[in-house]
Amino acid sequence: MRVWSSRTSHQVQKTPTTTFYQTVSFAVLEKNPANFQPLTPLTFLERAACVHPERIAIIHGPLRRNYRDFYARTRRLASALARRGIGRGDTVSVVLPNTPAMLECHYGVPMAGAVLNTLNTRLDARVIAFSLEHSGAKVLITDREYSSVVNAALEHLAVRPLVIDYDDPEFTGSGKRLGAMEYEEFLAEGDPEFSWIPPQDEWDAIALNYTSGTTGDPKGVVYHHRGAYLLAMGNIITSSMGQHPVYLWTLPMFHCNGWCFPWSLSIVAGTHVCLRAVRAKPMYDAIADHGVTHLCGAPIVMSTLLNAPSNEKRTPRQAVRFMTAAAPPPEAVLAAMQKAGFDVTHLYGLTEVYGPAVVNEWHQDWDDLPAAEYAARKARQGVRYPVLETLDVLDPETMQPVPADGITLGEVMFRGNVVMKGYLKNPAATAKAFEGGWFHSGDLGVKYPDGYIQLKDRSKDIIISGGENISSIEVEDALYKHPAVQAAAVVAMPDEKWxxxxxAFIELKPEEAVSAEDIIAWCRQHLAPFKCPRNVVFTELPKTSTGKIQKFRLREMARARP
Structure with missing residues (x-):
């Protein structure tokens, strides 16, 4: 008979006549090339090209590119970069929409050992210049559509990177070339059989993403190969992607590297359907023509689909999985999306955790809940991704978990391999973000007895009126239930008494008209009196390029009101 002691490193063997202890040394079993390789998402494409070389990897307008050619082009890019002296730790910045070149950069740049910096295409020249200088970009690949703002940014730089222009055949507008070479010419310098080498250390940086910088200069969030590998895997599980999905690019790839989906699709040899811009008709056409199975986006993408003219709408071939982040969709929007053929999954995350790291993982028995309870479950952000080690709601002062009562407010915090390396050249901000051994999200939330979390507000967005805490999200939820409201955001407005x-800032649906008094009366039916807006402003809400409402601008507008 063999039994084990409580000390896992010792095996206890008993025989009828003797008892002895044999020490087993596990430490001598060391890592070697046969049993350990650094994790990197780059190997996903290598495998897809080997196993499914003829399968279509990319659709862009009339372009159809298979995995063999996709892989060869990324190796060309890596080779061309290497020939220009670009290697480990060098930054390659790109200003590109959702195009084949953007997908190729997600593989080719790190294959050269470099770090990919995808810049928001809606940034102004000052912020682009700051990002290029702060990152030390040695190469800039830029689409002609953005030549005006990029050129203005380059004029601010003391040291100009190598500029490569990208001429997308699907771009029909104007724009001048800024560099001495076009993207295809640059690729022609490279070797399609380039023998790229995986990173020797999976902790090596793979990507650099700048935060919005609404209260100062942007912070550079650094991703590593290990985290990108794991989050890409987590996406496959969370979004229920089977073999050969068809993914529509409505989420900007510059945003958290497209939530790592540029790497995810290669795991299952899926098809990327590229779109330069999010418009209702091209989305419906792509969904119907190409059999789209998955897409991601902010709530504004849902609004664009649902509010499209009837002559632009087309019925999907099958149910389409729609992964959305930001505020949870209102009940009416969820019902409309389901009727239109979309199955919505709510995700939550931040740039610092590679995009989404929390999912509202649905239980089938919740489908039969009463409407109000069903909506309450849908409003929760959920539980950690399978590849995230720990998610909790803690008291930021004591760093102890708050009670799982769905009431006690705390800060949402993360631990795990899909948390950033840190902020580039910003040790103070990095130390603050990781204080106490957790990543501090800055989001306030509660935890329920089943472990699911729900956001209540950003710490900076909580409204304190007469000593009472008011969740802007709670007020917004009430506003979204009004049949005339298309979008809503609530911020604090200075008040002498309170x-x-x-x-409340409200964007109405087309052809709808209501008064501020109507909105306030509606809120009184759904909220405690002290939580109701005192002021209502009807306007088009300012949004980021990813569809998130820019509350910092609304706060400025609120402060400026008489």
């Missing part, structure tokens, strides 16, 4: 009170 310190601050809620101010």
């Amino acid at each position: 310190g601050e009170t809620p101010c």
Whole structure:
């Protein structure tokens, strides 16, 4: 008979006549090339090209590119970069929409050992210049559509990177070339059989993403190969991707590297359907013509689909999985999306955790809940991704978990391999973000008895009126239930008596008309009186390129009101 002691490194063997202890040394079993390889998402494409070389990897307008050619072109890019002296730790910045070149950069740049810096295409020249200088970009690949703002950014730089222009056949507008070479010419310098070498250390940086910088200069969030590999795998599980999905690019690839989906699709040899811009008709056409199975996007993408003219709408071939982040979709929007053929999954994350790392993992028995309870479950952000080690709601002062009562407010915090390396050249911000051994999200939330979390507000967005905490998200939820409201955001407005009170900014649906009094009366039916907005402003809400409402601009507008 063999039994084990409580000390895992010792095996206890008993015989009828003797008892002895044999020490087993596990430490002598060391890592070697046969049993350990650094994790990197680059191997996903290598495998897809080997196993499914003829399968279509990319669709862009009339372009159809298979995995063999996709892989060869990324190796050309890596080779061309290497021939220009680009290697480990060098930054290659890109200003590109969702195009084949953007996908190729997600593989070719790190294959050269370099770090990919995808820049938001809607940034102004000052912020682009800051990002290029701060990152030390040695190469800039830029689409002609953005030549005006990029050229203005380059004029701010003391040291100009190598500029490569990208001429996308699907771009029909104007724009001048800024560099001495076009992207295809640059690729022609490279070797399609380039023997790229995986990173020797999976902790090596693979990507650099700049935060929005609404309160100062942007912070550079650094991703490593290990985290990108794991989050890409997590996407496959969370979004229920089987073999050969068809993914529509409505989420900008510059945003958290497209939530790592440029790497995810290669795992299952899926097809990328590229779109330069998010418009209703091209989305419906792509979904119907190419059999799209998955897409991601902010709630604004859902609004674009649902509010499209009837002559632009087309019925999908099958149910389409729609992964959305930001605020949870209102009940009416979820119902409309389901009727239109979309199955919505709510995700939550931040740039610092590679995009989404929390999912509202649905239980089938919740489908039969009463409407109000069903909507309450849908409003929760959920539980950690399978590839995230720990997610919790902690008291930021004591760093202890708050009670799982769905009431006690705390800060949402993360631990695990899909948390960033840190902020580039910003040790103070990095130390603050990781204080106490957790990544501090800055989001306030509660935890329920089943472990699911729900956001209540950003710490900077909580409204404190007369000593009472008011969740802007709670007020927004009430506003979204109004049949005339298309989008809503609530911020604090200074008030002499109460310190601050809620101010609601509302974007109405087309051809709808309601008064501020109507909105306030509606809120009184759904909220405690002290939570109701004192001011209502009807306007088009300012949004980022990813569809997130820019509350910092609304706060400025609220402060400026008489």
